[in-house]
Amino acid sequence: MKKLTTPLKVEDLKDLKAGDNVTITGYIYTARDAAHKRLVELLEEGKELPIDLEGAIIYYVGPTPAREGEPIGSAGPTTSYRMDSYTPQLLDQGLLGMIGKGKRSQEVKDKIVEKGAVYFAAIGGAAALIKKAIKSAEIVAYEDLGAEAIRKIYVEDFPVTVVNDAHGNDLYQSGRKEYLQWLKEN
Amino acid sequence: MRQIDAGLITESVKKMVMEANYFLPEDVYSTIKEAQDKEEWQLASDILDKILQNADIAKNDQVPMCQDTGMAVVFVEMGQEVSIVNGYIEDAINQGIREGYEEGYLRKSVVGDPLNRVNTKDNTPGIIHYSIVPGDKLKITVAPKGFGSENMSRLKMLKPAEGLEGVKDFVLETVELAGPNPCPPIVVGVGIGGTMEKAAFLAKKSLMRSFDSYNENPFYADLEKELLEKINELGIGPQGFGGKTTALRVFIEYYPTHIAGLPVAVNIQCHAARHKEVVL
Known part of the structure; x- marks a missing residue:
C-alpha cells in the first residue's frame, strides 16, 4: 500500500498507476457542485480563490451533519462527472489530486496527464467507514451552502484507489478488461 | 370509517x-454477502467486504x-x-x-x-x-x-416492433452507460408499459420489492433472471473496477399499454437499497 501526504508534489504522483491502492494523510479540501461553480466564477472574474490549490487535493463530498463531539458525519464520495466542466481550470491553479467516484471526461483526463495530477476513487456508499478516517473538519468558505460548503479536513490513512494516473491510464477501462480477459482464460 | x-x-x-438511513435491509445485506462469496475477482471481493463493513458500522453507530x-x-x-x-x-x-x-x-x-x-x-x-x-x-x-444512481436512470418510448429485444437492449445499454457512476453493485428497477409516467412509476415501485421475490408472472420472472445474468456478464463489477457483481437484482413491473406504444423506464438504485414500511 502506497502512502501519500499532502500537499502533493508532481514527483509523488509520477509512479502511481491506475489500480494502485493508496492511503492519504494530511489536510484536504471538500467541494462539490455549488462550490465548484463559485470557484470557477471567481477565476473568470480574475479574483483570488478562498483556498490555496497549490498541491491540493479536493474530495468531492457533501457530508451529513456531525453529531456532538464528532468532526463530521458520514462522508462518502459523490459522482465526479458533474465537476468535469470546472476541473480543468482548478488543475491550472495547481490542484494535483481529486477524490470522487465515477468516470471523468476526456478533457479532464487529458488535463490530468498534462499537469501530472491524479484522480482517485473512494468507495461510493462507504460513507460510515470513510468517516472514521476524518479526524478534523473546519468550514473555510461558503458556509451558506451547508453540506456543500468548502471544508478543510484532516484525514489519516484515507483509503483510495488510483483511477486516472498521470500517464493516461484509466482503471474503469483497464480493470474491467483485465477481469473479462481472466474470465475467458479460466 | x-x-x-x-x-x-x-x-x-x-x-x-x-x-x-442507518439500517441496510437484511435481504440486501445477505444478497451482498452471497455475491461476495461467489466473487472470484479479488479487488471486487474486497470492495464488497468494505460495503458490508460499512453497513455494520452504520448499524452499530446509528449513522447514515x-x-x-x-x-x-x-x-x-x-x-x-x-x-x-x-x-x-x-x-x-x-x-x-x-x-x-x-x-x-x-x-x-x-x-x-x-x-x-x-x-x-x-x-x-x-x-x-x-x-x-x-x-x-x-x-x-x-x-x-440517492441521486448518484437516480441520475443514471433513463426512459424511452420504444416502438411496439422493437418488442422484447428492444427492452433488453435498452436495459443493458442503460447499465453500460451508467458504468461505475451509480455505485455498483446496483439494483435495476424496470417499468414496462402504461404511459410515460406510469412506466417511470413502476420502475421506482419495483425497487420496493423484497430481494427474494420475483415477478408473479413467470414470463417476467424469467426476464428478471435473464437480465440479471446478462448484466453480470458485462464485467463492470463493484465500483466499476471489474468483476462479476455489477447488479444484485433486476425487478420488473408491467402494465397494459396503448396499441401504438411500448414505454420502458429503468430506475437505477445503488447498493444502499434503503426502504422501510409500516402498516397503521
Whole structure:
C-alpha cells in the first residue's frame, strides 16, 4: 500500500498507476457542485480563490451533519462527472489530486496527464467507514451552502484507489478488461 | 370509517427516514454477502467486504450508511375506509421528513426550485405517491433515494416492433452507460408499459420489492433472471473496477399499454437499497 501526504508534489504522483491502492494523510479540501461553480466564477472574474490549490487535493463530498463531539458525519464520495466542466481550470491553479467516484471526461483526463495530477476513487456508499478516517473538519468558505460548503479536513490513512494516473491510464477501462480477459482464460 | 391521527403518520415517517438511513435491509445485506462469496475477482471481493463493513458500522453507530441520505420517496396505500383526522396527510408526511432529517443528523439535499437551486434546509418536500386500496389500513413505505444512481436512470418510448429485444437492449445499454457512476453493485428497477409516467412509476415501485421475490408472472420472472445474468456478464463489477457483481437484482413491473406504444423506464438504485414500511 502506497502512502501519500499532502500537499502533493508532481514527483509523488509520477509512479502511481491506475489500480494502485493508496492511503492519504494530511489536510484536504471538500467541494462539490455549488462550490465548484463559485470557484470557477471567481477565476473568470480574475479574483483570488478562498483556498490555496497549490498541491491540493479536493474530495468531492457533501457530508451529513456531525453529531456532538464528532468532526463530521458520514462522508462518502459523490459522482465526479458533474465537476468535469470546472476541473480543468482548478488543475491550472495547481490542484494535483481529486477524490470522487465515477468516470471523468476526456478533457479532464487529458488535463490530468498534462499537469501530472491524479484522480482517485473512494468507495461510493462507504460513507460510515470513510468517516472514521476524518479526524478534523473546519468550514473555510461558503458556509451558506451547508453540506456543500468548502471544508478543510484532516484525514489519516484515507483509503483510495488510483483511477486516472498521470500517464493516461484509466482503471474503469483497464480493470474491467483485465477481469473479462481472466474470465475467458479460466 | 376508521380514524387515523395525522400525528401518528408524522411519528411513523420520522422514525422510518432515520432507520432506513442507518439500517441496510437484511435481504440486501445477505444478497451482498452471497455475491461476495461467489466473487472470484479479488479487488471486487474486497470492495464488497468494505460495503458490508460499512453497513455494520452504520448499524452499530446509528449513522447514515451513505452521506447522500436521499430525497424521501414515500408510497402511501390508503384503505378506502380510513379517514385521517387532526391534519392533512401530506403535511403530516412532510413534517415527519422534516423532523427525521433534523433529529437523525441526515443531510438536507433538496433545493426548492430546480433552476434557482436554494436548499429548503429540511429535506422537504418528499416525493409522495398515493393509491387508494380496499380495507381500513394505511401502509406507508419510505425510500430515501440517492441521486448518484437516480441520475443514471433513463426512459424511452420504444416502438411496439422493437418488442422484447428492444427492452433488453435498452436495459443493458442503460447499465453500460451508467458504468461505475451509480455505485455498483446496483439494483435495476424496470417499468414496462402504461404511459410515460406510469412506466417511470413502476420502475421506482419495483425497487420496493423484497430481494427474494420475483415477478408473479413467470414470463417476467424469467426476464428478471435473464437480465440479471446478462448484466453480470458485462464485467463492470463493484465500483466499476471489474468483476462479476455489477447488479444484485433486476425487478420488473408491467402494465397494459396503448396499441401504438411500448414505454420502458429503468430506475437505477445503488447498493444502499434503503426502504422501510409500516402498516397503521
